[in-house]
Amino acid sequence: MINLIEGEIPEINVSKPYALVAITKHGVANARAYAERFPYVDVYYMKKFEYGDEEQKNIQLFDGTVRLLLPALFKQYKAMILIISLGAVVRMIAPILEDKKTDPAVLVVDDKGQFVISVLSGHIGGANALTHEFAQAIHAAPIITTASDVQKTIPVDLFGARFGWIWDSEEKLTPVSASVVNEEHVAIVQETGERDWWMHDTVMPDTLKIYETTAAAIAAQPHATLLITDRLIEQHEQVLLENGVIYRPKSLVLGMGCNRGTSAEEIEACIDATLAELKLSKKSVKAFATIDLKKDEQGFIDVTAKNHWQFVTYSPQELNEMPLSNPSETVFKYTGAYGVSEPAALRYSNANSWVLEKKKSGNVTISVARLAFEEA
Missing domain, CATH: 3.40.1390 (Udp-n-acetylmuramoylalanyl-d-glutamate--2,6- Diaminopimelate Ligase; Chain: A, domain 1)
Structure with a gap:
């Protein structure tokens, strides 16, 4: 937790290019949701709005006025995305502005998430490009006032x-x-x-x-x-x-099954080894799918939380709607489904086939599917 004290620059943990800051209850809820959609932000918000899972999600809490936090963020991030009113932001950043060639980008998002405003360093600092991308990610309207914002190309870092x-x-x-x-x-x-x-x-x-x-x-x-x-x-x-x-891209889904009580370490070792064998990047995993009987499986909960993957469960009926080449009467006897990892991966991905239909490794069963994306 960051204690903000007048006259002292706080220590912060920088892991992403951009800082996302919220100071209201609704802003905090939005910031948490935005971080799930936009992968390049470190999230900061006030301790009084603590959810309890901040350490697990690498969210940094602060106690004190946000004005004392901004100088540290200003020095160490490429951009600050602030869910704070525009007027308040202008007053707070005015004393720390140095030069348009070195100042980071500053964006403001309203508390309801309707608008993203490019405030500072539109061109050189990349605020205009970031405004477009962030607005698209959170389904908001980008507001850019730079008259010469004419270059329309791909922002490589975004x-x-x-x-x-x-x-x-x-x-x-x-x-x-x-x-x-x-x-x-x-x-x-x-x-x-x-x-x-x-x-x-x-x-x-x-x-x-x-x-x-x-x-x-x-x-x-x-x-x-x-x-x-x-x-x-x-x-x-x-x-x-x-x-x-x-x-x-977030294009892969892992269908998973395991014996009750299997450790997170064994589950993740199986995932790592399987993706390596398939020559697939772990960074492209979007979701981890299984049967709802496993929604409280601690190993699954820990692995998905650690890797920031969606954890999705399906009922036996939903899994049985998926076509299987090798339905198992044994699995049906214990779960009510003719398979777990294979149909879970297929259902989430909306694909017609698997990258890996099924592999058993110790106490873990894994299937891998690639999401079906629509053509542009």
Whole structure:
């Protein structure tokens, strides 16, 4: 917990590029929801609105006036997203402004989550681009007043953020951004994930070229690459990452079953080993699905909380509606369902087949499916 004292700069734990701050009851509830939709924020709110799961969710509580917190956030984050009234924000940040070339972006969100306002560092600090992406993520209206906000392209550090995509590494964000802004040949290869990522009302620039495969992109020899995939990259594809960024869409669902009392460590070890065998990224897991008989399974609760995955359960009837190639009378005898991991993965993903139908490992059963995304 952060104790705010006049004249002292508080210690904060920075793990994401942006800080999301709330100071009202409704603002706190919204901030918690926004963090689930937008993956690049560290959340801060007042201790009096504590839910009890803040440590588990890496949320930082503070005690005292938020005015004393902002200088520390201002120095250490690329942007502050403040669920605070615009007038109050202007008064609080005025004494800490330094230079438009170095000040971080500042956004304001109203308490009801209807509007996202670009307040400071619209161009150089990226507030305008962040305003568009964050507004899309929380289903709000972006408010931008910069008259010269005309460049309509892909913000590399925010690409897909509204869908929950995260980049694998920030190492090449700056040079790839330069290639996009300077209208160099940039290859875009998308293997999975949401397709409606072009957010402007204009045609995409010719310098941004979409390729169906990494092989086609390699042959085209682009200046930079944006690669959207949930799989681990092969050695021969590494050439694309010499000036490229990998984005991990939330495209995978894990169907899980286990013996009662199985430890979180065994469950996670099974998940890690399985994804490694399938050459899939753990960063692309969106949800963990099982039968509702397991909704209180502590190992499942701990693993999903640790990894910030959705934990979804289905009734035996819902699972039995899914087609299975190997229905089990034994499983039906104990659960009322002819399978657990396979139909759970299939139902959540809305797919027609599995990436991995079923694997038994010790006390754990796992299935993997890829979400079915609509074409843009």
